[in-house]
Amino acid sequence: MRVYDRERQDWVDGRRERLHQPDRDLDLPRQQRVVRRGGMVLAAVGMCFGVWAFGWKDEPEPPPPPPSSPTAQEQEGTGPSAAATETADGTATASGVLPDTYREVQDDEGFRIAVPADWTAERRPSKYGIKIVNYSSPDGLRRLQIFQLEEPSPYDSLVIAQEEAARRDGYERIDMGPIPSAPDDAAEHEYRTTEIAGDADPGTVRHVIDHRFRAADGNRYALVAYGPDNQDSAERELIETAAAWFCPPATTCPAPDGSGGG
Template identity: 60%
Template sequence: MRVYDRERQEWAGGRRERLYHPDQYLDLPRQRRVLERTGVVLAVVGVCFGVWAFAWKDEPEPPPAATTSQGESAPAETGGSDPADSAPEDSPTVADAGSGVLPDGYEEAQDEEGFRVAVPTGWSRESSASQFGIDIVNYRSSDGSRRLQIFQVMEDSPYGSLQAAQTESTKLDGYELIELTEISSSPYAAAEHEYRASEIAGESDTGSVRHVIDHRFEASDGNRYALVAYGPDNADATERDLVDTAVTWFCPPDTTCPTPAG
């Protein structure tokens, strides 16, 4: 086949034809190898592309982040849980654990003079004017054999007040001192005068010996008070129970006090 040589502007033939169409004159074995290698390369490329396309198509999308009611992303949960979150709603609280329980046979009394005290259930109340502080208040048993007296103390210290009272008590018929002491275990200053006598001011003269515990103390309001228990001298612990319970539950006027622990 002859071709036109534009550079020379003439028709070329023979050797020049081979220069313009060299691929037509390659040997056949070489052409086959070229075609085989090209086919292998194309096959490998096709397989790779297919695998990639299949994996990309089936890959799951990440779930959307949880949002709050305002549309903000919610914080991720952390491992474990707060034990307080799993506690039952009716679990006792610290405040519940501190609630007090009155001894059997006692009741809480919010007195007209403003103080709180605990007295035996069913006791009657009477009062009289005092030269200092609140009125003198007496709670008395129905048979009249026992009495709890509350009043405010004028002296600066409970022990000094009892020393003065003890001097007067020695004038009573049948007076016998059991103990006159300061109480160091009390959170505030306190002292106690325990004695026997057959004559007691404010009591009818029966001729029988009476047992008295006179407990004087400084309260949380900074004032001093007396809680005095009177009863028959029969060697029981009733007067001691009266005083101890009254002291535990006593709260001075115009003061907020916690409920005693049970």
């Protein structure tokens, strides 16, 4: 008798079908194992895909592009009010434009400097380096002194000068120390006193700023401003302007306003 074998999709002899039945029974567990293994593989693939998709979703966005560099105009500023000058000792000063009442001077001792226009100079010998130069106001109440230092550093020289000033009458220390922007190359001592060597009006309180620095030629110099105690800002302007324009002897320096110079 012929029967229809659904697995083979064919009509087969009934006896032959019975002979094939044990083989199918033996093959059934193997088929089940194959199905189970296939399911495990699909599950593992699905898990890997899920992990990848989750990681891709949470991946951080790329960092934003760096800010654009400032233009040359932004770096240098615009106009005299934004200008800043670096002195030979590395300290920042006010604008490189001379105050209205100042003039640039090429001194006989070889250095360049800027002082009030109506001030006059006198010189006296020094035991070291250039002569001691004093620029004084017409009334003799204000003065700027320039000289060269023998000590190995501006601060070492300032310590010696401060110890001497402290022994004079009326000494009152305001501030003293290295200038933060150039600790090894510049230092300053600001004080009040009633006794100054060579002062025409002894006993009057004077305001003093003693600024010592290393210049472009590698040598050390001092700029010392003296004036009445009630004009502290005037001495500060005098020191900052002189320091900005100072250029040591036999040295080529740019002008503070960037226009060149010597």
